[in-house]
Each structure stands twice: as structure tokens, then as C-alpha cells.
Amino acid sequence: xxxxxxxxxxWFNWGGSIIQGEDQRYxxxxxxxxxxxxxLSWLTHSEIAVASxxxxxxxxxxxxxxxxxxxxxxxxxxxxxxxxxxxFTGTFYLYYISTRSTLSEEELIATARGGYQHxxxxxxxxxxxxxxxxxxxxxxxxxxxxxxxxxxxxxxxTLTVNPAVTSxxxxxxxxxxxxxxxxxxxxxxxxxxxxxQYPTGPFDILPEPAISDFDxxxxxxxxDQTRRRFYACFHAHTHFGMITSTDGISWGKARNYLFSPKDxxxxxxxxxxxxxxxxxxxxxxxQGIPLVFISSYRKGDTTGIFTIPLK
Numbered sequence: 001x002x003x004x005x006x007x008x009x010x011w012f013n014w015g016g017s018i019i020q021g022e023d024q025r026y027x028x029x030x031x032x033x034x035x036x037x038x039x040l041s042w043l044t045h046s047e048i049a050v051a052s053x054x055x056x057x058x059x060x061x062x063x064x065x066x067x068x069x070x071x072x073x074x075x076x077x078x079x080x081x082x083x084x085x086x087x088f089t090g091t092f093y094l095y096y097i098s099t100r101s102t103l104s105e106e107e108l109i110a111t112a113r114g115g116y117q118h119x120x121x122x123x124x125x126x127x128x129x130x131x132x133x134x135x136x137x138x139x140x141x142x143x144x145x146x147x148x149x150x151x152x153x154x155x156x157x158t159l160t161v162n163p164a165v166t167s168x169x170x171x172x173x174x175x176x177x178x179x180x181x182x183x184x185x186x187x188x189x190x191x192x193x194x195x196x197q198y199p200t201g202p203f204d205i206l207p208e209p210a211i212s213d214f215d216x217x218x219x220x221x222x223x224d225q226t227r228r229r230f231y232a233c234f235h236a237h238t239h240f241g242m243i244t245s246t247d248g249i250s251w252g253k254a255r256n257y258l259f260s261p262k263d264x265x266x267x268x269x270x271x272x273x274x275x276x277x278x279x280x281x282x283x284x285x286x287q288g289i290p291l292v293f294i295s296s297y298r299k300g301d302t303t304g305i306f307t308i309p310l311k
Contacts, residue, residue: 003059038113048096082161086165175195191232222284230245
């Protein structure tokens, strides 16, 4: 229904991660960037915004902007995007990605408009890293770190982006993160896993990736306490897939591996699809039972986030 679609006339809305606040309202942390610079300005002008709703499926209303690029010599100077919001032992952790550069505002705009072939695109893309900001309140302020959460380390090359973190039954924390499979620029993207003692790391990246034999992005990660299994859903260009693990280390296809085709039925019986559907995420209850499926879409010049309640 219309309430499940979150669009904006001035911004490209993208991604999304939901959490319930102490006020019992739901908060969607998402990426947005100005329409005036074009869709590819996600790499140069994205910020992380927060919207709220009485239900985890919407409708959503913008509340405030949580993170922007810090400019200057910081590792997250240029942008802030692809958030995942988590609560561990009473503290909120906002995982995000960013990139560093000393380009002027005019050069950043030119890069966004020039796209993949622009002379500065490759440097901005390859400088992307994952970080985390911490707060005691969902309203912030969000305290950042001077270093990213993780630099590329085998089996990841070039960049570390699109993090997903969940707690493990033994009290440790499991990370799934994307990087290039080979050192060469533009190689296929893989999903590596790491384990850490704290939500802020450090994370020891394991030698065996969760997915390495085909191109994937945008993993979402959770632990189902009833099934005693970890699950991760991801974007694989033609479909959304799902893998599973009993220990967080060894991964394989879930029984329902085809999580969803990129075509959804609306309440009126019509079919909803788009040229691009990415950034799948799953909002679960405290036991790890999925409640809402989240994804982004682009149809022509319109983008949006849809939050679909699950049976």
C-alpha cells in the first residue's frame, strides 16, 4: 500500500534500517542525497537521515539528519551512507560507510554528474570504508571514531563497505562485510565475515568468505533464537537471496534460498517492480523473527524505500 513506500520530491531516498525506540515508535535510518546532482551523487553527497512511524511498516516522516561527511582530512570526510542501526546492552551503534577526499565542492558535483567515467570516481569509490558511530539516544549526538572500523584485509581487497553486525549467543559479535574479491579495480564483490569481542571491533576477518563465487551486495544479518541459526539476505542483481549458518563461520544456502524475486504484489493485486531494487534488509523482533522486509527501488527519476510487513 502507499504507506509502505517512502519517497521524497527533493531527495533520493535509499536503503534503510529499522529500530524501535523506548517511546515505542519505530525509527528508520536511511540514506538520502539531493536530486539536483543526479542519482550517482550517492558517492559524493549522501547523508544519513532518520524518519519515524507508529508502525515498522510506515508511513514514515523525516525527523532529523544523523550523519554527514565531516569534510577535511577525516576518513569519512565526503559522505555518510548505507546505515545499519543496532542496539547492544543499552547503547545504539550506527554502522555506516563513507569515503575520504580533499576535492572541492565543485569537483565533487562534477564527479557525481560525470559518473563512473569521471577521473575522480575511481579514487572515491576505492577509498570507501566502514565505520560506526555511538550514542546513548536515538536522537544523538552520534560520537564517531577517527579511524574506520576495518581496512581491507584478505580475503577482501580495495574497500570495506555495507556492514551488517549482530550479536552471537556466546556474547561476541558477528560482522558481514563487502569488498572486492581481487586486487584489481572493479572485480566481483564478495561477503566476508569477522568476529569481534565488542560492537566497535576490532573484528578478525575469517579466511573463508560467506559468499565468494558470484557478485553480491548489501547483506543483512540476524540471529534466529528459535532456530538457533544465523541468516543473511543479500542483493544478487536478479533476485534477493538468503544464506544461513549455525556458527557464523560456515555458510550455505538457506532452505528458502530465493528470498524473493524483484517483483512484489501490492494490496490491490497489482505487481510492483522497478529498474533497480537493492539494499535488502530485515527488521526482526528480539528473538530474531523477521517482521518487516526493507528494500530500495528506482523507477525512472523516482527512488524510494519500501517496508513490507511479513506474515
